[in-house]
Amino acid sequence: MSAIRVGLDVGGTKIEALALSAEDTILARTRIPTGWGDEGVIAAVFAAIAALSDEGGFTASEVISIGIGIPGLVDAAGGRVLHAVNLGVEELDLAAAIRARIPVPVAVENDVKAAAVGAGSLRGDSRSMAYLNLGTGVAAGIVIDGVLWRGARGTAGEVGHLSVDPAGRVCGCGQHGCIETFCGGGAVMKAWGRGGELPIRDIFDLAETGDPLAAELRAGIAFGAASAVRSLVLSADVETVVIGGGITALGDRLLDDLLARLRRENAASPFLASLRLDERVELLPAGSPAASLGAALVGAALREGENPHTGRVILGAGAAPSIPVGTGRPEIETEGAVHG
Amino acid sequence: MSAIRVGLDVGGTKIEALALSAEDTILARTRIPTGWGDEGVIAAVFAAIAALSDEGGFTASEVISIGIGIPGLVDAAGGRVLHAVNLGVEELDLAAAIRARIPVPVAVENDVKAAAVGAGSLRGDSRSMAYLNLGTGVAAGIVIDGVLWRGARGTAGEVGHLSVDPAGRVCGCGQHGCIETFCGGGAVMKAWGRGGELPIRDIFDLAETGDPLAAELRAGIAFGAASAVRSLVLSADVETVVIGGGITALGDRLLDDLLARLRRENAASPFLASLRLDERVELLPAGSPAASLGAALVGAALREGENPHTGRVILGAGAAPSIPVGTGRPEIETEGAVHG
Numbered sequence: 001m002s003a004i005r006v007g008l009d010v011g012g013t014k015i016e017a018l019a020l021s022a023e024d025t026i027l028a029r030t031r032i033p034t035g036w037g038d039e040g041v042i043a044a045v046f047a048a049i050a051a052l053s054d055e056g057g058f059t060a061s062e063v064i065s066i067g068i069g070i071p072g073l074v075d076a077a078g079g080r081v082l083h084a085v086n087l088g089v090e091e092l093d094l095a096a097a098i099r100a101r102i103p104v105p106v107a108v109e110n111d112v113k114a115a116a117v118g119a120g121s122l123r124g125d126s127r128s129m130a131y132l133n134l135g136t137g138v139a140a141g142i143v144i145d146g147v148l149w150r151g152a153r154g155t156a157g158e159v160g161h162l163s164v165d166p167a168g169r170v171c172g173c174g175q176h177g178c179i180e181t182f183c184g185g186g187a188v189m190k191a192w193g194r195g196g197e198l199p200i201r202d203i204f205d206l207a208e209t210g211d212p213l214a215a216e217l218r219a220g221i222a223f224g225a226a227s228a229v230r231s232l233v234l235s236a237d238v239e240t241v242v243i244g245g246g247i248t249a250l251g252d253r254l255l256d257d258l259l260a261r262l263r264r265e266n267a268a269s270p271f272l273a274s275l276r277l278d279e280r281v282e283l284l285p286a287g288s289p290a291a292s293l294g295a296a297l298v299g300a301a302l303r304e305g306e307n308p309h310t311g312r313v314i315l316g317a318g319a320a321p322s323i324p325v326g327t328g329r330p331e332i333e334t335e336g337a338v339h340g
Numbered sequence: 341m342s343a344i345r346v347g348l349d350v351g352g353t354k355i356e357a358l359a360l361s362a363e364d365t366i367l368a369r370t371r372i373p374t375g376w377g378d379e380g381v382i383a384a385v386f387a388a389i390a391a392l393s394d395e396g397g398f399t400a401s402e403v404i405s406i407g408i409g410i411p412g413l414v415d416a417a418g419g420r421v422l423h424a425v426n427l428g429v430e431e432l433d434l435a436a437a438i439r440a441r442i443p444v445p446v447a448v449e450n451d452v453k454a455a456a457v458g459a460g461s462l463r464g465d466s467r468s469m470a471y472l473n474l475g476t477g478v479a480a481g482i483v484i485d486g487v488l489w490r491g492a493r494g495t496a497g498e499v500g501h502l503s504v505d506p507a508g509r510v511c512g513c514g515q516h517g518c519i520e521t522f523c524g525g526g527a528v529m530k531a532w533g534r535g536g537e538l539p540i541r542d543i544f545d546l547a548e549t550g551d552p553l554a555a556e557l558r559a560g561i562a563f564g565a566a567s568a569v570r571s572l573v574l575s576a577d578v579e580t581v582v583i584g585g586g587i588t589a590l591g592d593r594l595l596d597d598l599l600a601r602l603r604r605e606n607a608a609s610p611f612l613a614s615l616r617l618d619e620r621v622e623l624l625p626a627g628s629p630a631a632s633l634g635a636a637l638v639g640a641a642l643r644e645g646e647n648p649h650t651g652r653v654i655l656g657a658g659a660a661p662s663i664p665v666g667t668g669r670p671e672i673e674t675e676g677a678v679h680g
Contacts, residue, residue, distance in 0.1 A: 128492040151577020152468040153615075158574045161611055163567070166505055174609030227503070234498045235575030237491020269514030271501055275493075 002062045005303075007118075007296025008048055009111055010034060010041065010070045012086035012136070017048040018292035019056045020300070028056030029289055037088040041070075042097045049102070066098060066106045067299025069114030069291055071137075076154070079108045086136070107302035111291060112157070116141025117148050118294025119242045119284055128239040130157060130232045131290070134225060135245035138180040142236055148298075149236075157232070160184060164227045179231070182224025185246050188217055200246075204253055221247065221254070222261040229262070229277055244284030255283050342402045345643075347458075347636025348388055349451060350374060350381065350410045352426035352476070357388040358632035359396045360640070368396030369629055377428040381410075382437045389442070406438060406446045407639025409454030409631055411477075416494070419448045426476070447642035451631060452497070456481025457488050458634025459582045459624055468579035470497060470572045471630070474561075475585035478520040478568060482576055488638075489576075497572070500524060504567045519571070522564025525586050528557055540586075544593055561587065561594070562601040569602070569617055584624030595623050 003022035008015055015034050019027040030051045035044035045068065053059060072084030079095020081087075095106040109117075112133045120126025120143040132140040138160030142149040149156050160180035161173050168177020169191065181187045189199050192213070196202045200221075206214035229241045248254055259278050266273035284290055343362035348355055355374050359367040370391045375384035385408065393399060412424030419435020435446040449457075452473045460466025460483040472480040478500030482489040489496050500520035501513050508517020509531065521527045529539050532553070536542045540561075546554035569581045588594055599618050606613035624630055 152579035153577060155574060155615065156577035158577075162502075162504075162571055162574050164502075164504055164506070166563075167507065173611035175605070175612065223506075231502060231571060231575055234495060234502055235571055237493060237496035237498075239492035265515070271513035272515065275495065 002058075003064050004056070004058050004062045005296045005300045006049060006052060006063050006066045007114075007292040007294065007299060008045060008066070008068045009114070009291035009295055010045065010068060010087065011111070012071065015044055015048040016289070016292045017052040018289050018296055019052050019058065020293070020296045026289060026293070027058070028052055029292065030055045034087065038092045041084075041087050041089055041092070042094070045094070045098060046101065060102055063102060063104055065104055065296075065299040065303035066102065067114065067295035067297065067302070068094060068098070068106065068108045069111035069295040069298070070094070070108060071111045073154075074108050074110045076107070076109050076150075079106060081108060105299065105303040107295075107299045109295065109298045110139075110141075110154075111295075112139045113141040113148055113150070114294035114298050115244065115291040116143050116157075116294065117297050118290035118292070119143075119244065119288070120146065121293060121297060122288060122290055123240075123242065123282075125240075128237075130236065130238040130241045131284070132159075132225075132228055132232065132241050132243045133245040134183050134185070134221075134243060134247040136184060136186040138184045138224070138228060138245075140228065140232055140241075142232070142238060144238075156236075159228045159231045162227070162231055164224075179224045179228050182220040183222075183228070183247065184224075188221065188247075191217060198249075200250060204250060218257065222257040225254075225258045226261045226265065226277075229258075229281055230265075230272070230275075233275055233277060233280065238280075240280050240282060242282045242284050244288065244290060248283055249286070251283065251286065255281070342398075343404050344396070344398050344402045345636045345640045346389060346392060346403050346406045347454075347632040347634065347639060348385060348406070348408045349454065349631035349635055350385065350408060350427065351451070352411065355384055355388040356629070356632045357392040358629050358636055359392050359398065360633070360636045366629060366633070367398070368392055369632065370395045374427065378432045378437075381424075381427050381429055381432070381434070385434070385438060386441065400442055403442060403444055405444055405636075405639040405643035406442065407454065407635035407637065407642070408434060408438070408446065408448045409451035409635040409638070410434070410448060411451045413494075414448050414450045416447070416449050416490075419446060421448060445639065445643040447635075447639045449635065449638045450479075450481075450494075451635075452479045453481040453488055453490070454634035454638050455584065455631040456483050456497075456634065457637050458630035458632070459483075459584065459628070460486065461633060461637060462628060462630055463580075463582065463622075465580075468577075470576065470578040470581045471624070472499075472565075472568050472572065472581050472583045473585040474523050474525070474565060474583060474587040476524060476526040478524045478564070478585075480568065480572055480581075482572070482578060484578075496576075499568045499571045502567070502571055504564075519564045519568050522560040523562075523568070523587065524564075528561065528587075531557060538589075540590060544590060558597065562597040565594075565598045566601045566605065566617075569598075569621055570605075570612070570615075573615055573617060573620065578620075580620050580622060582622045582624050584628065584630060588623055589626070591623065591626065595621070 005020040007018045035041045073082040081092045098106045116131035119131040126143045126146045130140045130142045140157035142157045161178045163175045165177030169181045171178035171181045203214045207218040262278040345360040347358045375381045413422040421432045438446045456471035459471040466483045470480045470482045480497035482497045501518045503515045505517030509521045511518035511521045543554045547558035602618040
């Protein structure tokens with residue numbers, strides 16, 4: 001075994017790790033708790049790689065590239081992380097810190113953008129798609145002709161902060177009625193204001209019993225998600241919007257709400273009906289390794305570039321597509337058990 | 341003189357025509373009234389080409405390609421026009437009708453998308469830009485790395501029908517509070533409900549005298565334009581948004597309103613401020629030949645394709661970029677007087 005590409009999705013509570021073989025099969029997946037602050041995050045990344053190599057039966061010397069998806073602003077060209085507030089990181093050259101101990105190409109990418117690359121690879125068809133993440137926040141990654149589309153300054157797909165209601169709630173970004181205020185987990189839980197282990201599920205449940213706030217928030221989630229889909233199609237005109245993130249743990253209940261909303265809008269607008277948005281949305285399957293797989297593919301792309309840090313993965317150097325998505329559909333080997 | 345590429349921008353009241361030399365200089369421009377219905381439009385196109393050849397001193401046999409920008413849905417692959425309601429055309433194979441008398445490649449493109457190609461060429465830098473047309477309706481064309489970006493089904497840039505206020509006026513498309521209801525000339529004039537030769541200018545003037553409806557509509561124009569710019573940057577992340585169309589006849593008065601609005605939004609949102617939207621907007625210069633020049637370039641691109649109707653200019657066959665923008669900045673020859 002050799003030529004292993006490692007991908008890590010570093011979240012606010014856990015790191016999902018995945019090892020991809022030279023044959024594009026997933027050798028192993030694992031999940032460990034994340035760390036806090038610069039040192040905590042670096043230590044957790046090394047711990048995740050160690051756990052993964054135990055799981056997959058390979059050594060660090062067999063790893064040829066590492067890709068890391070992380071929430072926050074990322075200077076993908078330099079491998080630096082900026083303003084990853086959920087991780088207590090203000091500015092960190094994560095790629096350099098990892099390379100200091102594992103001397104292979106290390107790519108760092110915004111987690112949603114990395115997940116878009118993974119989702120495109122898993123779908124098999126990534127000619128024209130967006131991955132819309134309904135997590136604590138809301139953002140999307142756009143993949144066109146198999147490559148991640150960054151845009152001119154790396155904000156392509158940031159539809160979470162499109163205001164769709166001037167009378168809406170204030171967003172963390174300072175605007176009113178951003179899409180994220182309707183369907184971002186953080187904003188919804190703040191508006192809900194009650195505890196519980198799965199507040200979004202509580203909201204869906206209580207909406208059915210007539211709780212007015214729950215009903216309002218549940219309708220808002222569908223409205224926000226529909227607005228995000230509409231924005232992605234009317235601006236970038238992606239063929240398909242794949243939806244993932246924490247809120248999609250609700251599965252078909254969320255999808256049914258979204259489809260009902262889109263169809264109600266279609267009924268009122270022949271123009272919207274002609275776009276067939278309801279036929280263009282998909283949920284990322286539960287437990288999908290899109291995020292860590294995408295990170296592995298981002299790392300592999302960096303390795304294949306002639307000059308990793310000034311090659312194709314350049315932030316802000318024009319609208320050049322940057323990260324090729326694997327052409328094949330990686331197969332999940334049953335031996336590589338999924339933890340957690 | 342030979343190898344002349346002709347471009348026509350067919351509007352609801354006039355046709356703007358332009359002839360481009362082999363050396364990328366504008367040989368001639370002219371403007372004639374448009375026609376109504378299938379036969380009227382076809383006759384007006386031929387009349388425009390005749391007037392243009394008189395103006396530029398060339399014959400039809402020297403024309404090597406024709407490009408036509410036209411409002412409405414366009415099947416760019418087949419050269420057919422669909423639903424051009426302002427011209428009384430329901431379905432017309434305009435390319436075939438023109439080729440029947442002038443046997444050269446004829447491309448037909450949506451007028452805003454053609455203008456985006458022309459605006460990119462005139463700017464010299466078309467690496468990452470949108471052309472936002474504030475005309476009767478509102479739409480944008482996106483140009484990335486010098487090529488028009490159609491999207492998966494040809495709706496890329498259709499930001500006019502993004503709803504930004506659920507409590508807003510009903511749009512012709514059936515939704516409420518579309519961007520077009522705020523800054524589309526048709527919707528604004530309908531809401532204004534008074535006559536006058538230049539109603540948009542009246543609205544700007546009367547807003548300053550305290551007329552409440554005028555003030556509301558004027559503020560709405562800036563809000564709508566700002567929303568369109570924000571949508572284009574947060575979704576497609578174009579570096580620059582060039583704004584043209586009838587409403588921009590107001591020139592700096594419109595631009596000042598828009599910049600003031602964007603800066604007020606920046607003051608409320610550090611996130612928006614970081615996008616520097618106010619530094620990313622430009623007005624298309626008054627009298628710019630962007631639309632007819634773009635049409636000429638679209639026609640030239642079709643000619644250069646090996647198989648014009650199944651080559652790169654394919655509608656709906658994926659997200660492939662399609663129409664190269666000329667690399668140079670065509671120079672306007674002073675001999676080719678601009679009419680009208």
